[in-house]
Amino acid sequence: MxxxxxxxxxxxxxxxxxxxxxxxxxxxxxxxxxxxxxxxxxxxxxxxxxxxxxxxxxxxxxxxxxxxxxxxxxxxxxxxxEGLYRDRYARFKAAEARATIQHKYMLAIPGLLQTEAYARAVLSADPMVTEDDVDRLVVERMERKEILHRQPSPHVRVILDEVALLRRPSDLAVWREQLRHLTEAAQMPAIVLQLLPVTEGVHDLMGGSLTLLWADDGTAVAYVEGNKHGQLIDDPDEVGALRLSYDGVRDKALSPTATLEKLRHLLEESE
CATH class of the missing domain: 1.10.260.40 (lambda repressor-like DNA-binding domains)
Incomplete structure (x- = not known):
């Protein structure tokens, strides 16, 4: 034919x-x-x-x-x-780099809060990614973290689903380092970290992760991400609806203080 x-x-x-x-x-x-x-x-x-x-x-x-x-x-x-996803993700990274406020709900530990070793373990889990790809992606992910150290630094609030702490890499040393890094990040002035306990049940954002970004001019965009796909949203009504969903999840999350105590407890258990 x-x-x-x-x-x-x-x-x-x-x-x-x-x-x-x-x-x-x-x-x-x-x-x-x-x-x-x-x-x-x-x-x-x-x-x-x-x-x-x-x-x-x-x-x-x-x-x-x-x-x-x-x-x-x-x-x-x-x-x-795949091409559309790359384009959307590139636009998301550009918006993230400009944002002065970031609010995230994550099903997995976000790249901004990952250690290099943990990032490598996560990226290596994809059977379609080559070793060279992993090396490149790890470098890119670590470079993105420089956003947290710029002056003035962006205000970042992360609601991390507790399920992210139940999926641990096989290397215990890598996991301990990652837990230690999360504990330190939770104490940074510009970062607010809250755990969402699995006991809180169902909520509106279970289908994927969400990032809300505000630029210094007040404009906002949202990035909704699932497994190997993502959508960048700039419609004000849609962004507003997603913000309400985010607020609902935040209401169910542990306080920053309780979250830090939980992380410290997990770190002690791992040592």
Whole structure:
């Protein structure tokens, strides 16, 4: 079967061309494709138009199966999503570097509060990341931490889900160092650290981590992050709604003083 030529680094345009060429080569209308793939016609239109809010992988897989594309459509879509994630994350890091106030709810210990050894252990857990990639990512993560030492330093409030302290690296020395670092960070003037106990039950942010960033001009953005994907949000209404969710989680968290006591207790237990 003839396959459309695909560039080595697909973009939303190349994905659009792939699905459009498959359809036109068969002389099919949008509705005929939708009927054959058992999906809504609007999904086909959105993919062919290069809509950044394109349908999810289920729809893309249905088109791949319908066209008998042997994974070409799905592969191009996945590469597109990876590119979008990199772009969003780059924008997030730029916003983070400019922010004067940061409020975070984290399911894992945030990169800003990780030691080098702990960061290496976390990054090495990804089977798709090479050793060279780990080295590069660790350097990048440590460089990001310089934000905490600039003058004036940003005000950072971190609500850390207790589950992050239950997933420990196999090297106990690495874990002790990380706990010690968290304990020291919790005592820094510009950092407020609060643990959210697992006993507090369900809440509105269980689906992922959230970072709220305020610039010195008062503008705010939010970054919502799941497993290997993230979304940068600048709509004031959406950011406001996420701030309310954050406030609800903060109300359930331990006080900074109780959090520090908990960390000290965990550190003593590890030694």
């Amino acid at each position: 003839h396959m459309p030529e695909l560039k080595s680094e697909p973009t939303p345009v190349s994905l659009r061309k792939i699905v459009a060429i498959f359809r036109r080569e068969r002389g099919l209308s949008l509705q005929q494709v939708a009927d054959g793939a058992k999906i809504d016609r609007s999904y086909v239109h959105r993919l062919e138009s290069g809509d950044r809010a394109s349908p999810g992988v289920r729809v893309v897989q249905a088109l791949d199966d319908f066209y008998e594309a042997d994974g070409l459509v799905v592969g191009a879509w996945l590469l597109e999503q």
